[in-house]
Amino acid sequence: MTTEGRSSGAGSFEEPHALGHDQFLDEVHSFEFWFQAVEGYLSGRPYGHSVGGDDDAPESDSARDALITTLCNYCIGETAALEASSGMIGFAPNRHAKIFLATQVVDEARHLEVLMRRLADLGVKDAETEIERRANPALRHFKKRLLQLVDGKDWEAAVFAQNVILEAMEFTVFQAHAERTDPITREVLEGIIKDERRHMGFGENDLGRRLIAAPHIRARLAEVRRELDPLVLDTFEHTLEQVGVPMDQRPELGRRYLASVTRLGFDE
Amino acid sequence: MSDPLTEFLPGEAREPAGPRQRFVLDDSGFDEVPKKYRRFYRKWDGPADVLASNEVLCPVCKVVIRSTRELRVGDRVYCMPCMSRLIVMRGAGGRLEARVAYG
Numbered sequence: 047m048t049t050e051g052r053s054s055g056a057g058s059f060e061e062p063h064a065l066g067h068d069q070f071l072d073e074v075h076s077f078e079f080w081f082q083a084v085e086g087y088l089s090g091r092p093y094g095h096s097v098g099g100d101d102d103a104p105e106s107d108s109a110r111d112a113l114i115t116t117l118c119n120y121c122i123g124e125t126a127a128l129e130a131s132s133g134m135i136g137f138a139p140n141r142h143a144k145i146f147l148a149t150q151v152v153d154e155a156r157h158l159e160v161l162m163r164r165l166a167d168l169g170v171k172d173a174e175t176e177i178e179r180r181a182n183p184a185l186r187h188f189k190k191r192l193l194q195l196v197d198g199k200d201w202e203a204a205v206f207a208q209n210v211i212l213e214a215m216e217f218t219v220f221q222a223h224a225e226r227t228d229p230i231t232r233e234v235l236e237g238i239i240k241d242e243r244r245h246m247g248f249g250e251n252d253l254g255r256r257l258i259a260a261p262h263i264r265a266r267l268a269e270v271r272r273e274l275d276p277l278v279l280d281t282f283e284h285t286l287e288q289v290g291v292p293m294d295q296r297p298e299l300g301r302r303y304l305a306s307v308t309r310l311g312f313d314e
Numbered sequence: 315m316s317d318p319l320t321e322f323l324p325g326e327a328r329e330p331a332g333p334r335q336r337f338v339l340d341d342s343g344f345d346e347v348p349k350k351y352r353r354f355y356r357k358w359d360g361p362a363d364v365l366a367s368n369e370v371l372c373p374v375c376k377v378v379i380r381s382t383r384e385l386r387v388g389d390r391v392y393c394m395p396c397m398s399r400l401i402v403m404r405g406a407g408g409r410l411e412a413r414v415a416y417g
Contacts, residue, residue: 061354061381061382062351062354062392062394063354063379063381063389063390063391063392065392067399070392070399071397073394074394074397075397079347079348079394082347082348082349083346083347083348083395086345086346086347086348086349086352087345087346217375240346240395243346243374243375243377243395243396244395244396244397246374246375246396247374247375247393247395247396247397247398248396248397250374250396250398250414251397251398251399251414251416254414254416254417255416255417257416258416258417305373306374309373309374309414
């Protein structure tokens with residue numbers, strides 16, 4: 047709750063809104079900020095959750111199988127982000143971005159680890175094989191294109207594909223999934239969502255600044271979006287179906303997913 | 315891309331004048347930023363969540379941003395959970411909203 051009252055000046059030193067923009071970016075793009083942020087929601091949650099006792103995972107074979115397929119595809123997305131963000135450090139345009147990406151690499155590796163641990167909890171013996179067997183072809187293709195953009199050292203396109211498109215999709219899908227799954231999977235996803243806030247915010251803000259400074263890159267990024275859209279939307283639709291989102295709720299989730307690209311002016 | 319500083323039409327709403335209300339913020343249990351900043355943010359409870367005059371919703375990550383003072387049009391706030399700089403605007407419905415300021 048916010049309590050109305052007289053301020054004795056408390057907070058004026060630490061009021062984050064009083065920071066200059068450069069000071070703010072120094073603060074949030076640091077490992078120190080990252081350490082203290084993740085400590086708040088990961089401490090005491092080994093492998094991403096604190097649920098003890100019985101595992102309330104789906105008991106029916108079909109529901110359990112659907113959850114395994116969904117988690118396997120999350121592993122594809124997280125592996126893509128892990129490989130891409132680590133590759134992007136080498137050509138990130140400044141040291142703040144390099145440091146931020148290093149924190150993102152750690153986040154993505156943790157996501158992959160907790161998801162694979164959840165697969166093991168669900169009885170998956172060989173996660174590597176199972177992930178390959180159940181991979182959505184569109185998501186696999188998206189990963190391949192993302193890594194090609196990284197190999198080409200195309201900063202704007204890589205940030206757009208990874209931190210805006212992929213992260214926004216994951217943020218939306220994971221929230222929808224967390225609302226309708228078992229307690230352990232929910233807590234694992236909620237921890238990942240908290241990390242995703244940083245990743246997609248970094249992408250949107252970095253790209254927003256670049257689009258103002260160099261408007262000519264917009265046409266190239268629009269082309270990237272046209273190419274990746276069908277892949278992402280296919281993955282998005284399949285996953286929403288797997289996690290049981292009713293048809294009538296999917297358009298609203300689609301709008302949420304597209305909000306960041308719309309804010310950046312890619313609203314065709 | 316819209317420019318939040320030029321999109322607001324000041325003639326559409328009469329903005330309050332005079333001294334601003336001050337607020338003492340307590341910890342809402344928000345755990346996604348370092349401890350010293352936690353009271354400046356809280357979880358959003360969805361469209362039915364009524365925001366106080368010192369609060370605004372981050373459009374990027376849907377976290378409620380709080381200030382120790384009443385917010386007014388033109389104020390700058392930061393969303394630390396998603397690292398966004400935001401400008402407070404008067405939305406179409408008359409409520410305060412935040413728009414991302416990239417530049």
